[in-house]
Amino acid sequence: MTFHPVGPASDFPDPSSTLVEVDDAPVVLIHAAGHFYALDDVCTHDGGPLSDGPLDPEEKTIACPRHGAKFDLKSGAALTMPATKATAAHEVKVEDGQVLVRLVG
Amino acid sequence: MTATLTSQGYDQAAFDALLASLDEPAWMTDRRRDAFEAFANAPWPSSKDEEWMRTDIRLFKLDQFAKPDDAAAAPCDPGLLTHGVDLGGHVQSVDGNLVSEDLSAELAAKGVLFGGMQRMLAEHGDKLRPSIERDIVCPKYDRFAMLNAAFWTCGSVLYVPKGVSVEQPLHMLSVLGAEKSADLSRTLVVLEEGAEATLLAETASASTDAAGLHCGAIELIVGPNAKLRYVNLQNWNNKVWHFAHQKAVVGKQGQLQWTIGALGAKLAKVNQHVALEGSDAEAQVNGAMFTQGRQHLTYNTHQHHEASYCRSDLLYKTALQDKSRTVWRGMIKVDKPAQRTDAYQRNDNLMLSEHCRADSIPGLEIEADDVRCTHGSTSGRVDESQIFYAMTRGYTRQEAVRMIVSGFFQQIFDRITIQSVRDALGEAIAARVQDLSSL
Ligand code: FES
Numbered sequence: 001m002t003f004h005p006v007g008p009a010s011d012f013p014d015p016s017s018t019l020v021e022v023d024d025a026p027v028v029l030i031h032a033a034g035h036f037y038a039l040d041d042v043c044t045h046d047g048g049p050l051s052d053g054p055l056d057p058e059e060k061t062i063a064c065p066r067h068g069a070k071f072d073l074k075s076g077a078a079l080t081m082p083a084t085k086a087t088a089a090h091e092v093k094v095e096d097g098q099v100l101v102r103l104v105g
Numbered sequence: 106m107t108a109t110l111t112s113q114g115y116d117q118a119a120f121d122a123l124l125a126s127l128d129e130p131a132w133m134t135d136r137r138r139d140a141f142e143a144f145a146n147a148p149w150p151s152s153k154d155e156e157w158m159r160t161d162i163r164l165f166k167l168d169q170f171a172k173p174d175d176a177a178a179a180p181c182d183p184g185l186l187t188h189g190v191d192l193g194g195h196v197q198s199v200d201g202n203l204v205s206e207d208l209s210a211e212l213a214a215k216g217v218l219f220g221g222m223q224r225m226l227a228e229h230g231d232k233l234r235p236s237i238e239r240d241i242v243c244p245k246y247d248r249f250a251m252l253n254a255a256f257w258t259c260g261s262v263l264y265v266p267k268g269v270s271v272e273q274p275l276h277m278l279s280v281l282g283a284e285k286s287a288d289l290s291r292t293l294v295v296l297e298e299g300a301e302a303t304l305l306a307e308t309a310s311a312s313t314d315a316a317g318l319h320c321g322a323i324e325l326i327v328g329p330n331a332k333l334r335y336v337n338l339q340n341w342n343n344k345v346w347h348f349a350h351q352k353a354v355v356g357k358q359g360q361l362q363w364t365i366g367a368l369g370a371k372l373a374k375v376n377q378h379v380a381l382e383g384s385d386a387e388a389q390v391n392g393a394m395f396t397q398g399r400q401h402l403t404y405n406t407h408q409h410h411e412a413s414y415c416r417s418d419l420l421y422k423t424a425l426q427d428k429s430r431t432v433w434r435g436m437i438k439v440d441k442p443a444q445r446t447d448a449y450q451r452n453d454n455l456m457l458s459e460h461c462r463a464d465s466i467p468g469l470e471i472e473a474d475d476v477r478c479t480h481g482s483t484s485g486r487v488d489e490s491q492i493f494y495a496m497t498r499g500y501t502r503q504e505a506v507r508m509i510v511s512g513f514f515q516q517i518f519d520r521i522t523i524q525s526v527r528d529a530l531g532e533a534i535a536a537r538v539q540d541l542s543s544l
Contacts, residue, residue, distance in 0.1 A: 019163055019164075021164050024164075024344075024371065024399060025399060026161060026163060026164055041161075042161070046158075046159065046464075047158070047159050047161065047430075048152070049152055049161065049163070105428075105460075
């Protein structure tokens with residue numbers, strides 16, 4: 001899998017979470033506390049859109065807007081019920097001011 | 106394929122241009138205007154709507170898709186369902202443009218009408234108008250229904266007069282060829298009292314990587330004592346967005362056998378609705394789905410019992426691999442007058458990978474008090490002991506899995522009475538199972 005450009009870093013303020021399309025997949029790109037993260041924008045409980053949920057830059061978590069499950073920004077791990085499975089965490093890098101995402105898995 | 110895309114969009118100017126290019130009865134134009142007005146003011150469904158909660162269309166951008174002005178080359182393959190079948194007629198479209206149609210002289214002499222929707226409207230508008238105005242598929246059900254009702258450009262009509270039996274199957278093929286092309290088609294089938302017919306409909310993509318859009322509507326009217334066998338094989342490539350509203354109404358003592366094969370599409374959202382509106386009517390619904398990659402297929406089925414002594418029997422079987430996902434929501438609705446209803450719905454899911462997901466949501470809504478309504482759903486992995494057994498008999502692991510998958514679908518195949526359909530579905534599924542990599 002290759003890295004796909006998703007836009008200039010300046011388009012994603014800190015903190016923010018944005019739905020982007022990477023290789024046909026919905027991915028939530030998160031800019032929090034100076035770091036970029038990319039997760040599958042699909043809650044593993046029942047498919048809720050994580051990009052619409054509250055982001056906690058200090059705790060490094062994003063919560064599903066539907067039933068509140070929290071996910072770790074870095075690993076995608078499900079931290080609270082009702083989700084029990086991790087959502088996929090993808091690789092992100094910034095090159096020449098462009099954010100690039102590579103799908104993992 | 107050399108079709109040119111016109112990026113006309115779906116605004117007022119595009120709509121006016123479409124109307125100017127059509128030559129159709131004024132009542133149809135009025136219907137389009139009505140639908141367009143609703144379309145222009147309606148929002149897209151969102152994940153906040155119960156029906157769309159599990160179907161994510163945030164990445165869908167309608168303006169990326171348009172119908173090419175000219176029909177691309179005709180498809181070279183006549184269609185999977187035609188193999189070994191002696192057809193009574195066919196209709197083919199490519200990228201929303203009709204490319205060929207025919208009907209045997211014998212059937213035409215019996216008063217059977219079969220062909221492209223535009224020609225049928227021009228030549229037999231008065232005959233078809235009452236059926237169209239029944240709004241079997243509600244043109245304002247959601248924004249996709251409105252889009253289709255306002256902007257449809259092609260499709261097919263089958264009309265079988267009272268008492269006429271069409272022995273040879275009829276065939277419809279819709280192909281998406283050009284990159285980013287849109288197919289907004291409608292199908293109308295009318296079987297008058299005591300008529301009989303078999304209609305094989307299938308969709309295909311000319312290439313594996315051209316993105317496309319299909320937004321369709323299918324209306325089936327099965328009259329009293331009439332008998333329709335309708336097969337619908339959805340075989341788009343995995344880059345196509347597929348939205349469809351499909352509904353059948355069955356009259357007194359009418360019979361419908363409706364088989365769906367759902368193999369393609371990047372994302373599909375289909376509402377399949379059967380209404381038994383006359384007493385003693387019967388519907389059998391068969392669904393076979395096979396998904397792979399990141400495909401997402403949602404099928405909402407609805408068995409609506411409006412009259413007494415009707416029977417409906419629905420079986421959907423799904424096999425999933427890779428990271429694909431399916432959602433099946435089934436509803437049996439029994440109205441108060443529909444006493445002595447016998448209704449059944451079942452969905453079985455075979456999970457072929459760690460990361461696939463199948464949501465199965467059966468439902469019952471019963472207002473009558475003397476009925477039999479049952480439903481069931483299973484989801485499971487391939488049984489390791491079955492694989493082990495087959496391997497001890499000399500099969501490789503992959504052969505064993507393939508055998509188990511075809512065994513899983515056998516129950517559906519046994520219900521399909523048309524040999525070519527059984528073969529085509531079996532072949533198409535087997536071809537995909539060969540790709541199994543995660544096992
Ligand atoms: S769908 Fe995300 S917590 Fe339920």
